[in-house]
Amino acid sequence: MVTSALDNSRPGPLASVRVVELAGVGPGPFAAMMLADLGADVVRIDRPGGGGLQMVPPEADLLGRGRPSVAIDLKSPRGVELVLDLVSKADILLEGFRPGVTERLGLGPDVCLEHNPALVYGRMTGWGQDGPLADSAGHDINYISVAGALDGLGHAGQAPAFPANLLGDFGGGALYLVSGVLAALTHARETGQGQVVDAAITDGVAHLMTMALTMHQQGLWDGGRGTGPLNGGAPFYDVYETSDGRWMSVGSLEPQFYALLEQLLGTELPDRNDMRQWPQLRQRLRELFAGKTQAEWIEIFEGTDACVAGVASIGEAYEHPHNQARGTYVERNGTYEPAPAPRFSDTPAELTTPPAKTGSGTRDALNAWGVDDVESLLADGVAVQND
Secondary structure, eight states, X not given: OXXXXXXXXXXXTTTTOEEEEEOOSTHHHHHHHHHHHTTOEEEEEEOTTOOSOOSXXXXXXXXGTTSOEEEEOTTSHHHHHHHHHHHHTOSEEEEOSOTTHHHHHTOSHHHHHHHOTTOEEEXXXXXXXXXXTTTSOOOHHHHHHHTTOGGGOSOTTSOOOOOTTIIIIIIIIIHHHHHHHHHHHHHHHXXXXXXXXXXXXXXXXXXXXXXXXXXXHXXXXXXXXXXXXXXXXXXXXXXXXXXXXXXXXXXXXXHXXXXXXXXXXXXXXXXXXXXXXXXXXXXXXXXXXXXXXXXXXXXXXTTSSXXXXXXXXXXXXXXXXXXXXHTOEEEETTEEEEOOSSOOSSSOOOOOSOOOOTTTTHHHHHHHTTOSOHXXXXXTTSEEOOO
């Protein structure tokens, strides 16, 4: 049975919050997952046949966890009216389409706010709702390019290195959408006035670069790859290969941590305060780390203040003792999932339902949200229950 915020049975600090998610791909589902992880009662509105970029079946996609899938025919006027009925009961709506798409569906912000003046209408796009590129297609790699983040990532003399879609879609996109809608929700609950939250990945990535902009404009970094103190320019903040082809990350920035690095390496290193010696320092660190296996170095450094750690594969991260002790990853039905984050002392968030098949929660969710004539909607194909 689908749990509802009405019975206050969901765990987490957002147990009183109701969310309608118009299903999309990438950052939008991640934002909805995060709200569900934190206790919000989220219904995911899918098209009956699914859609979008599906790399795995919906029931295997961890981004779909924590909420039911409700299949509604959005080409049907009654389907649109059904969504507006849900909107009238919701606190937040999330959508991740190109500008103008929800307006053409009859579910744009003006219509939704007319049905629910206190609604927070969250919009997730790459370029934003306006600007010269607003109507263009794009992906994470394009957004972080224009925002100015990609050019400085990677080693000197090599091509820019992009961090999968973590920086744009999820860092500059989903997390800013979540913080935006929750900030707007606070205002709406105080005033009764909803609003539109325009979360653009380019804006979020630019905001994430605040420290980088400071270093650039203060002459601490020229903006190039492998030339700044935190992007590989400093030999004491870099990665080094071990004798077994694995890697160690070194982040010994502060003098006291660097002194401990020297001590545990068992040798005196070139003067790090003399940038002319950085090439020799980097070469010496390469030679030293190449002299032992990753496991041997982990045994030497782990638990110390030298700020040195073994680079774990994603599979190894599941089993790392620190992650195991904190329950950072949770195994469910033979699959590892990240636990809800962050953590709360009084209203702990918990994993609820696993990812759902498209339309598998239609009947229960609509009933839980107090929709009238659910069986009629199902019989007429306006809503679809997939058993």
